[in-house]
Amino acid sequence: MRTVIEELVKEAERLIQEQVWVLISTDRTVAAKAAADLHTAVGTEQFQQTLSEVARLEHLREALAAVAIALAHVHGRLAWFLGAAATALTPVLHWRALPAEDGRTFGAVTPALAQYVEAEDAIRQLQSFLASIATA
Template identity: 45%
Template sequence: MRDGAWRVASGDADLARRAADALAAVIGPPGFQELLPGLVRLEHLREALAVLALATARTHGHVAWFLASASHALTPVLQWRALTADPDHAFGTIPPTTTELADAEHAIRHLHTALTHFPAETGDGEANGSDSVDSEQRGTVPGQP
């Protein structure tokens, strides 16, 4: 984005900002998640993955690839469980450590910051922070109007 290698259409920039807002709503500020039980923290991380999956489904090209890479980096969340289980019946899931939960939450906050800085391309091919929206074609991100 910064070196002009790829441009972000205004609809994609809007989608990225809406995804960022949804991620912020799910994860909250630093220190918030640590007050919650592990089960709720894991729920929130899974909701963040759902936000990314839906946003990825609603775009193509570089933005989709960026969102898909972020989702891929967070796939360990899908192997975590918060409930005790007999290893033979846990489908390969493992309980996450407190550090792993905190690291995933921190990564989502960083992703939120990156998504809020996606510049939109103007009609002249230049990127800016334009709010022109193609929302009817893009749909919405969970948790957003």
Template identity: 50%
Template sequence: MDMRRIVAVLAEEAEQLFRDGVWEVAPSDGALALTTAAGLRDAVGPPDVQAGLPQIQRLEHLRETLAVLAISLARTHGRLAWFLSGSLEALEPVLRWRALPADGGGTFGTVEATPAEYTEAEDAVRRLQDALATISRAIPESRDDPLPS
């Protein structure tokens, strides 16, 4: 299953949990989801911008998304943590990518990704941005807790 499909499945599961009333997003989790979405958006730009970058920069941007997700994961528990964990797992292939030639030496198991693989990962990150924005808006309106400032 490709990264885009895994992220789509995660987003669909989250939406189903909201519809079923199983996942009631706490205001703090909503704020964290919004911050995480913004961090992903800062790291991976629009498709036309990303496609024009050298592969080494595209890889840097994708690695930055992994850092954003990992930091957010460290700051929460429960369903949002599980969602973020699944997101990190979906993007796990990026950890094995390299943008530089091996020049005859060892590569520690890394591989050079294709342009299509970069595009797939970037599309998955954009879908994560959308899903996190949806999560940030899923705070039940009956809550009296204000969002943290």
């Protein structure tokens, strides 16, 4: 997840630098709101580590929802970027933090702690990039 987001950010930065992607005011506005929402959903690493797995998963799903909502408000390159980011984050939709009493989970799996950390890092990286283009 982290690697995919990292590659998306590098590609986006290159497109902006080469002026293939020219940011418009709508892009900046949506990026600013998404960055704020992502920061709210997934705070610092230290804070996230104090939370239960249920709360961490809830925050990750909130972050994915923030990306989806931002995607709904834009078109063009920012939409394509956010769509790819949402796709990269979709594994969190198949995670569960609660035990399965009867064994049936609709395919949901319990992630390792390292997977929570990786997903949270990916979201922080995405948040940082969106904040940077909001003020570019």
